[in-house]
Amino acid sequence: MAHRIQSEHRSDVKLGALNRQLTQIASRVSAAIGSDFFRSMTEHLAKVLAADCVYIGEFVGGHTERVKTLAAWRENQSENFSFELAGSAALPIALGKPSICKSRAQVRFPSDSLLQKWDAHACVGIPLMNSRDLPAGLIMTVYRKPLHDINAPREILEIFAPRAADELERRQQEELLRGSEQRYRAFVEDNSDGMWRIEFEPPVSTTLNEREQLEAIYRDGHIAECNLAMARQLGAESPEHLVGMPLKDIGPLSSPAVRNATIYAIRAGYRFNTVETSPDASDGKRRYMLRTQWGIVENNLLRRLWGSTRDITELKQFEKALDEAEQKFSGLLQNLPLIVMIAQPSGDVEFWNDRLSRPTGWKSSDVDGRNWIDLMIPAAERARVRAALQAAVVEPPRPVHFQSPFLGPDGERRWIAWDSTSLRDAEGTTFSVAIVGCDITEFKALEAQFHQAQKLEHIGRMTGGIAHDFNNLLTVVMGHTGVLLDKTPGSDAARSFLLQILGAAEKGAALTERLFTFSRHRVLRPEILDPGGLIADDLHMIRHLAGDRINVVSHLDDSPAFVHADAGQVHQILLNLVVNARDAMQSGGTLTISTSNADSRYVQIAVADTGTGMTDEVRSHLFEPFYTTKAEGKGTGLGLSMVYGIVQQSGGHIEVDTNPGTGTSIRIFLPQVQPPPSSGLAADAADAPAGGTETILLIEDQPDVRTLAAGILRDLGYRVLEAQNPIQSLQWVPDLGGDPVHLVVIGLAMPNPSVEQLARTFAESRSATRVLWLQKPFTRESLATAVRESLDRQ
Numbered sequence: 001m002a003h004r005i006q007s008e009h010r011s012d013v014k015l016g017a018l019n020r021q022l023t024q025i026a027s028r029v030s031a032a033i034g035s036d037f038f039r040s041m042t043e044h045l046a047k048v049l050a051a052d053c054v055y056i057g058e059f060v061g062g063h064t065e066r067v068k069t070l071a072a073w074r075e076n077q078s079e080n081f082s083f084e085l086a087g088s089a090a091l092p093i094a095l096g097k098p099s100i101c102k103s104r105a106q107v108r109f110p111s112d113s114l115l116q117k118w119d120a121h122a123c124v125g126i127p128l129m130n131s132r133d134l135p136a137g138l139i140m141t142v143y144r145k146p147l148h149d150i151n152a153p154r155e156i157l158e159i160f161a162p163r164a165a166d167e168l169e170r171r172q173q174e175e176l177l178r179g180s181e182q183r184y185r186a187f188v189e190d191n192s193d194g195m196w197r198i199e200f201e202p203p204v205s206t207t208l209n210e211r212e213q214l215e216a217i218y219r220d221g222h223i224a225e226c227n228l229a230m231a232r233q234l235g236a237e238s239p240e241h242l243v244g245m246p247l248k249d250i251g252p253l254s255s256p257a258v259r260n261a262t263i264y265a266i267r268a269g270y271r272f273n274t275v276e277t278s279p280d281a282s283d284g285k286r287r288y289m290l291r292t293q294w295g296i297v298e299n300n301l302l303r304r305l306w307g308s309t310r311d312i313t314e315l316k317q318f319e320k321a322l323d324e325a326e327q328k329f330s331g332l333l334q335n336l337p338l339i340v341m342i343a344q345p346s347g348d349v350e351f352w353n354d355r356l357s358r359p360t361g362w363k364s365s366d367v368d369g370r371n372w373i374d375l376m377i378p379a380a381e382r383a384r385v386r387a388a389l390q391a392a393v394v395e396p397p398r399p400v401h402f403q404s405p406f407l408g409p410d411g412e413r414r415w416i417a418w419d420s421t422s423l424r425d426a427e428g429t430t431f432s433v434a435i436v437g438c439d440i441t442e443f444k445a446l447e448a449q450f451h452q453a454q455k456l457e458h459i460g461r462m463t464g465g466i467a468h469d470f471n472n473l474l475t476v477v478m479g480h481t482g483v484l485l486d487k488t489p490g491s492d493a494a495r496s497f498l499l500q501i502l503g504a505a506e507k508g509a510a511l512t513e514r515l516f517t518f519s520r521h522r523v524l525r526p527e528i529l530d531p532g533g534l535i536a537d538d539l540h541m542i543r544h545l546a547g548d549r550i551n552v553v554s555h556l557d558d559s560p561a562f563v564h565a566d567a568g569q570v571h572q573i574l575l576n577l578v579v580n581a582r583d584a585m586q587s588g589g590t591l592t593i594s595t596s597n598a599d600s601r602y603v604q605i606a607v608a609d610t611g612t613g614m615t616d617e618v619r620s621h622l623f624e625p626f627y628t629t630k631a632e633g634k635g636t637g638l639g640l641s642m643v644y645g646i647v648q649q650s651g652g653h654i655e656v657d658t659n660p661g662t663g664t665s666i667r668i669f670l671p672q673v674q675p676p677p678s679s680g681l682a683a684d685a686a687d688a689p690a691g692g693t694e695t696i697l698l699i700e701d702q703p704d705v706r707t708l709a710a711g712i713l714r715d716l717g718y719r720v721l722e723a724q725n726p727i728q729s730l731q732w733v734p735d736l737g738g739d740p741v742h743l744v745v746i747g748l749a750m751p752n753p754s755v756e757q758l759a760r761t762f763a764e765s766r767s768a769t770r771v772l773w774l775q776k777p778f779t780r781e782s783l784a785t786a787v788r789e790s791l792d793r794q
Contacts (some may be wrong), residue, residue: 014555016333038071039078039169041160046073049153051141053118056128056164057117058137058172059085059094067138074118078686087111089123100154103146115142122147126157126166130172134313137168194309195229198247203301206270213266214259221247231288233309236398250658254271255279261291270295270302276312321425338439339416342423347373347386350432360408393422393430402439414441423632452658462754470508472702475777478505479708482780483715502779506622509777528676532556532595534570542578542593549588561597563670569646576643577607577666584611584664602652614658622656643668689784691716694742694791699723700774701747709745712780713787742792744771 036057046054055072059065067090068082085091089109092099101108102121106115115123124147125140139157147153182477188195204216223242231239237590238543247456251258258278272294278286293307305642331341334353342351349372356362359705360376367375381404388402389560399421406416416437422430481502488495536556543552563570574593579589589610596604622640647654651671658664666687696718696790710720721741723729729744775782 014161014614025260033369035071038164039073041164042071042073043078043140045139045156045160049156050155052120052144053142054140055081055142056137056139056168057082057090057094057136058128059167060580065094070137070171076679082113083112088113089115090125090138093125093127093140094135096129096135098127098129098154099138100150101141101792102148102150102604113468118142119144121145122149122150124153124157124511126154126161128161128168130165136165136172137652139164182406182620188794189350190225191308192229194233194311195227196223196230196307197225198305198307200302200304203298203303206297206300210263213302214262216254217262218253221305223247230309231569233311247670261293265293265295265305270297270305284631284711286313287311288313301397339435339436339439341372341435342432343372343435345389345422345430345433346780347371347389358407360413360414362409362596366409378405378407379414381405388418389420389433389435392420392433397430406437414439415444416440426626428739470699471776472705474505474508476704476708478502478509478777478779479705479712479783481505486780489500505777510529526564527564528564528673529570530560530562531565531570531670532560534567535593535595538571538574542574542591545575545578546591550582550585551590553590553592555592557594559597561595563601563603563650563676564673564675565650565670567651569650573605573643573646573668574607576640577668580640581607581609582610584613586611589663597672600792601672602669605668605670606665608663610663611662612662613662615660621654621657640725685758689781690788691718691784692788692791693717693719695719695721696722696787697723697744699726699729699744699746701725705747705776709774709778712783713745716787718787743770743785743787744775745773747774747776769793770782 041053044054045051051118053072054072055069055074057067057069060068063146066082067085067086067088069080072079072081083090083185085094087109089099089101089105103121105120105123106112109115114120120142122143122145123140125138126134128139129139130136138664141153141157148156162295171217198221200217200220202220204220206213208216211310215304222244222386226239226242231242232238234242236242253259255276261275261277265273272292274290274292277289277291279289288311290310290312291307292309295302296304296306296783334355336355337355339356340351340353341349341356343349349367349370350671352372355369362376368465373382373385373389385402385404387546388400392400393666399419401417403415403417406414408414417440418435418437420433423432423434424430440588472576481498485495485498485502488498546552569643578591578593580661585591592606592608594604596606644654647668647670650668655667655669656664657667696713697709698706698713698720700709700722701724706722706724710722711719723731770790770793773784778786
């Protein structure tokens with residue numbers, strides 16, 4: 001009995017001591033708040049509970065949930081730390097449950113680094129519950145030795161936990177408020193946009209009509225709050241100068257900018273809305289504002305308006321400048337004499353200027369949103385064009401130049417030279433391709449003409465050389481034949497053979513004339529001639545040119561009709577018409593050539609075929625240079641344009657009758673002229689050509705032609721000086737002394753610089769000397785006549 005009384009006495013003593021310690025803790029922490037409260041509580045609890053560590057912490061979020069201490073007392077000093085919640089002894093507490101471990105705490109919580117670090121064996125922790133009955137933090141005691149009694153620490157912690165939870169919640173509320181104030185200052189006070197709040201006393205009834213609400217807002221509203229940016233927008237130095245100011249004193253209701261923005265809010269039912277306004281600033285300049293506003297409406301009463309106003313004047317000015325620049329650029333692109341397109345690298349068109357429609361006929365409705373490569377490039381060329389465009393978007397970016405055929409909506413083919421480059425954004429990513437095109441159709445035609453002219457020039461030089469050599473041979477034959485005819489009596493049987501030789505040589509001379517015409521080495525000599533006679537002479541050549549599958553029929557008018565034209569050009573007209581007729585009859589047919597005295601004004605030459613004929617479209621382009629329906633490389637498109645030019649220059653005209661499948665008839669009308677004067681008697685009965693005694697300098701590079709001409713001239717009584725070229729002829733000048741040279745006869749093939757040098761020499765010493773160009777082939781009569789006429793010319 002005495003022992004029990006003694007034991008109860010000792011318990012009462014311990015309990016009294018504990019109560020005194022708790023009272024002491026309560027008195028010391030009761031006046032403290034914030035960090036001092038938590039530090040004081042951990043220190044005194046550690047002493048009372050004989051714990052190696054006591055800490056109070058809060059649960060904080062983030063990438064991983066953690067425990068951050070508000071205060072901790074360990075080894076008689078204060079410290080702070082944080083640790084991950086997962087796997088720690090604090091994890092049950094975060095779920096709202098106590099965490100109690102009498103021993104082997106490191107085994108129970110192997111992931112708790114603090115228990116490992118402190119070599120702890122026991123711990124007691126309870127949650128700090130907030131006003132919403134959720135765990136906001138914890139109080140934890142940690143021991144390095146096992147605990148035999150866990151009730152005392154738990155009971156003491158539970159006594160102080162409510163007070164600690166209240167202090168933790170208060171602290172968190174203060175931090176939220178402080179953060180809210182910081183956000184407010186950052187969002188409102190320091191905002192570059194004007195922020196404002198308007199209060200209404202009394203509130204404005206939203207049941208009023210629009211006009212009445214508008215008047216009430218400006219009558220009963222005042223600025224309750226605004227930031228510095230708003231004050232400066234309204235011309236005030238600080239927000240204090242505006243707070244309390246009635247709306248009617250800030251912006252008159254008569255101002256359209258003020259009135260329209262408020263009406264917009266009324267019509268939106270004071271829901272969140274944005275409107276652009278353009279009020280006049282105090283300096284009289286127009287400003288542009290973007291106003292965002294919303295109202296607080298309760299029981300059909302508008303109590304306040306919140307809003308922000310952003311000055312977008314610079315942005316509007318920039319937009320205006322950008323619009324003007326875009327208009328100028330667009331105008332420049334539209335008026336450039338080049339095709340301009342902006343398209344996706346795949347070819348889908350985004351923009352194109354009007355220049356595209358002018359030469360090609362494409363309309364915007366045909367092109368917009370479509371792939372221009374598929375639409376305008378021939379199928380055989382599309383892969384090449386796409387590859388060229390893709391080359392413009394490679395790294396590093398580079399402009400690409402290429403040429404391609406280009407199809408109009410009607411299939412007409414043109415040639416375009418393209419330059420393309422990629423358009424890239426700030427990151428260097430290609431978003432479009434700019435393509436500029438120049439119509440080079442005419443250039444291509446000129447290029448083809450140039451190449452054709454080069455070929456013709458080459459052939460012409462070769463042909464001209466052959467004709468020149470052949471002419472020299474014919475000159476010798478015709479000249480000597482003429483001399484023999486002069487020396488052969490008319491009764492001599494040999495005379496008929498000589499005339500046949502002369503006739504054959506003259507036909508050969510006519511052939512060389514045509515070769516000279518083709519090679520352009522022939523001087524044009526318009527004369528009065530009968531086209532029917534020329535055509536009759538050409539029929540053999542025409543049949544050979546037409547080929548075996550084509551039957552050539554001629555209907556030549558028996559009565560001669562004369563025109564004034566160059567014989568070579570008439571041959572050229574006939575040649576081009578025959579070639580075109582032949583090409584129109586690939587499977588054979590009939591070619592009809594006819595002449596007629598159409599009336600007293602014109603001589604008609606007609607070439608008709610039974611070929612494929614022509615459509616109206618082809619006929620409309622028939623005489624255009626470089627227009628051809630033949631396959632590439634088969635025709636130049638110059639033949640009929642040349643015919644048209646010759647006929648026009650001769651004062652004539654052309655008529656064409658054609659239909660697809662029925663053939664074509666082309667009729668040439670040349671002005672008719674009077675026949676030439678009668679040539680008198682035949683050559684063998686003509687008067688003998690007149691001679692003379694004058695001095696003639698003969699310059700000819702061909703020895704046989706020079707010998708023939710010199711012999712004829714000497715036989716006619718002239719004094720003849722011979723030279724192979726103009727330079728050699730100058731040797732005669734000193735030998736002549738003051739004797740005159742009456743005539744210089746020069747071969748047509750002499751080099752011009754040498755002739756000019758000769759002319760200058762004779763002009764200085766013998767200004768009366770005349771010059772005669774020797775036309776080959778010649779006969780004795782034609783040479784004698786030409787020389788006499790030159791000498792007798794005044």
